[in-house]
Amino acid sequence: GDEAAAAAALARQAVLTKPPGSLGRLEDLAVWLARWQGRAIPKLDRISIVVFAGNHGVAARGVSAFPIDVTAQMVANYAAGGAGINRLAETAGAALSVVPLELDRPTADFTKAPAMDEADFLAAVSAGYEAVSPENDLLAVGEMGIGNTTAAAALCAALLGGGAGRWVGRGTGVDDHGLARKRDAVEAGLARHGAKVADPLAIAAALGGRELAAMMGATLAARRHGVPMLLDGYVASAAVLPLSRLSTDALAHCRAAHCSAEPGHKALLSALGLPPLLDVGMRLGEATGAAVAMLLVRAAVSCHAGMATFAEAGVAEKTS
Amino acid sequence: GDEAAAAAALARQAVLTKPPGSLGRLEDLAVWLARWQGRAIPKLDRISIVVFAGNHGVAARGVSAFPIDVTAQMVANYAAGGAGINRLAETAGAALSVVPLELDRPTADFTKAPAMDEADFLAAVSAGYEAVSPENDLLAVGEMGIGNTTAAAALCAALLGGGAGRWVGRGTGVDDHGLARKRDAVEAGLARHGAKVADPLAIAAALGGRELAAMMGATLAARRHGVPMLLDGYVASAAVLPLSRLSTDALAHCRAAHCSAEPGHKALLSALGLPPLLDVGMRLGEATGAAVAMLLVRAAVSCHAGMATFAEAGVAEKTS
Numbered sequence: 001g002d003e004a005a006a007a008a009a010l011a012r013q014a015v016l017t018k019p020p021g022s023l024g025r026l027e028d029l030a031v032w033l034a035r036w037q038g039r040a041i042p043k044l045d046r047i048s049i050v051v052f053a054g055n056h057g058v059a060a061r062g063v064s065a066f067p068i069d070v071t072a073q074m075v076a077n078y079a080a081g082g083a084g085i086n087r088l089a090e091t092a093g094a095a096l097s098v099v100p101l102e103l104d105r106p107t108a109d110f111t112k113a114p115a116m117d118e119a120d121f122l123a124a125v126s127a128g129y130e131a132v133s134p135e136n137d138l139l140a141v142g143e144m145g146i147g148n149t150t151a152a153a154a155l156c157a158a159l160l161g162g163g164a165g166r167w168v169g170r171g172t173g174v175d176d177h178g179l180a181r182k183r184d185a186v187e188a189g190l191a192r193h194g195a196k197v198a199d200p201l202a203i204a205a206a207l208g209g210r211e212l213a214a215m216m217g218a219t220l221a222a223r224r225h226g227v228p229m230l231l232d233g234y235v236a237s238a239a240v241l242p243l244s245r246l247s248t249d250a251l252a253h254c255r256a257a258h259c260s261a262e263p264g265h266k267a268l269l270s271a272l273g274l275p276p277l278l279d280v281g282m283r284l285g286e287a288t289g290a291a292v293a294m295l296l297v298r299a300a301v302s303c304h305a306g307m308a309t310f311a312e313a314g315v316a317e318k319t320s
Numbered sequence: 321g322d323e324a325a326a327a328a329a330l331a332r333q334a335v336l337t338k339p340p341g342s343l344g345r346l347e348d349l350a351v352w353l354a355r356w357q358g359r360a361i362p363k364l365d366r367i368s369i370v371v372f373a374g375n376h377g378v379a380a381r382g383v384s385a386f387p388i389d390v391t392a393q394m395v396a397n398y399a400a401g402g403a404g405i406n407r408l409a410e411t412a413g414a415a416l417s418v419v420p421l422e423l424d425r426p427t428a429d430f431t432k433a434p435a436m437d438e439a440d441f442l443a444a445v446s447a448g449y450e451a452v453s454p455e456n457d458l459l460a461v462g463e464m465g466i467g468n469t470t471a472a473a474a475l476c477a478a479l480l481g482g483g484a485g486r487w488v489g490r491g492t493g494v495d496d497h498g499l500a501r502k503r504d505a506v507e508a509g510l511a512r513h514g515a516k517v518a519d520p521l522a523i524a525a526a527l528g529g530r531e532l533a534a535m536m537g538a539t540l541a542a543r544r545h546g547v548p549m550l551l552d553g554y555v556a557s558a559a560v561l562p563l564s565r566l567s568t569d570a571l572a573h574c575r576a577a578h579c580s581a582e583p584g585h586k587a588l589l590s591a592l593g594l595p596p597l598l599d600v601g602m603r604l605g606e607a608t609g610a611a612v613a614m615l616l617v618r619a620a621v622s623c624h625a626g627m628a629t630f631a632e633a634g635v636a637e638k639t640s
Binding site for chain 2: 016017018019020021022023024025026065066067069070073074076077080081082083084086087088090091171172173261277278279280281282283284288291292295296298299302303306307308312313314315316317318319
């Protein structure tokens with residue numbers, strides 16, 4: 001991050017025609033963008049959203065309310081422009097790209113074997129890394145993958161503890177039986193792979209999925225290129241949890257877009273040290289929460305770049 | 321409200337390509353707009369923001385961090401396009417109008433006399449009512465008025481109880497001495513006018529202000545014309561509190577845009593039965609919180625109007 005640019009942005013916020021601090025987190029967003037873009041007045045000319053899609057062996061255990069075919073069907077829906085993220089990316093003025101990751105070759109069922117071997121895991125991380133353009137002013141990544149809230153819960157349970165019950169939720173809307181199967185699957189995954197917990201990347205390979213690994217790779221690329229990034233929901237946040245275990249400031253370029261209705265997300269964001277911008281009960285994934293938060297970022301930059309200062313406007317400053 | 325339009329909107333939400341309910345409050349917003357616009361797929365072609373400005377006799381008691389001249393200076397800043405609401409209205413695609421209300425004739429100091437007599441109060445209510453076009457698809461109102469968080473706190477204390485301490489905050493950023501003066505002013509206002517509590521409109525005249533009365537009038541006009549409305553921050557919410565005391569569903573066409581950093585706002589919204597859409601520490605007034613929430617409403621309508629249904633997209637529906 002560029003501390004001089006951040007300091008200049010902070011100084012500008014102090015003289016804009018408003019009580020100091022009165023734009024709340026919009027002020028923080030402007031300073032955060034300034035820090036990572038390296039300019040006192042950040043731009044939002046190139047905003048990108050990348051959605052990664054993957055399939056999960058564990059889905060065969062009946063952990064989702066939807067059949068596994070829906071992953072590919074939704075990828076077709078993205079191409080046709082009919083999904084939530086299509087509409088929200090347009091509203092946010094963001095370029096949307098979708099990266100399907102070997103959908104006809106699901107990961108292994110993690111209750112029986114590691115979800116990915118090292119080669120598969122690295123290929124997915126690399127696909128995510130390559131999907132990020134260094135030219136972006138702001139990035140969000142998201143996911144689609146039937147069964148992936150089970151993978152996310154398993155990652156959280158392995159790396160943060162507390163047992164499956166703390167991290168398993170209804171995802172797309174599974175019933176009570178499905179919820180029990182989901183909990184059982186996570187417990188079985190922990191029993192099989194929990195010994196690898198000292199190696200967060202091994203846990204990511206064993207319990208995660210290709211789209212989670214790709215989101216991790218994209219996060220590394222954004223950090224490498226100094227691109228500020230909005231984290232989406234529960235699965236996207238779980239995907240970067242291994243990075244935060246490796247380095248305490250690995251996510252310094254990230255802000256959490258929203259707190260999902262998925263019950264484990266609040267505790268996960270707290271563990272990541274990232275308070276959410278929004279808490280509006282969304283749980284759709286596909287970067288939809290991040291796209292909505294991009295609207296707040298646009299509002300923040302609009303004020304930061306375009307408001308008059310007290311001197312420019314001839315408005316008296318604070319007297320007490 | 322048009323319950324048939326609301327039911328049609330709800331039915332549409334259930335077949336869009338997403339897990340049912342997964343857009344959270346964005347789904348509620350679409351149904352709410354449908355109900356008040358009377359169409360299953362609401363429009364946002366005409367969005368308006370009206371900012372009312374007024375001056376307060378109680379400001380002479382040193383209750384604000386800014387001098388009273390700032391009210392008129394900020395009205396000039398709105399005309400020049402330099403204020404936060406100018407930038408945020410542009411970002412939201414909203415038409416902005418500003419209505420100054422006799423700025424060179426402040427209300428009376430409510431510690432000594434009613435802030436407004438009946439004629440002044442009704443003139444301000446009427447100015448607010450007339451400022452609302454029936455053609456609006458969505459409306460927000462806001463305020464500017466040095467000293468008006470003191471008036472807002474006095475209204476809340478009178479109508480909701482709990483004493484001045486529960487409702488007085490730092491407003492634009494008053495210091496500890498100013499905060500004490502603010503509390504004293506509210507206590508003195510309660511002592512002088514508290515006996516009128518059975519008549520919420522008399523309380524509004526005695527403890528409120530012209531811009532608060534105008535926001536009340538605008539809210540009545542929006543309800544009369546079936547225009548859905550976003551409430552802004554602490555002062556705007558306090559302005560409509562008398563209406564909610566007169567009729568339990570007077571604010572059914574309203575949603576609370578955000579929870580202000582002003583400490584009394586959370587309890588006030590709870591008393592109004594209106595959970596906020598945003599909670600990002602804003603406390604600027606001038607409808608800025610409502611303008612940011614308009615971005616969420618745009619996101620909601622974009623999804624509601626533009627997403628494909630399961631049948632249109634050939635995506636399998638929920639199985640369990």
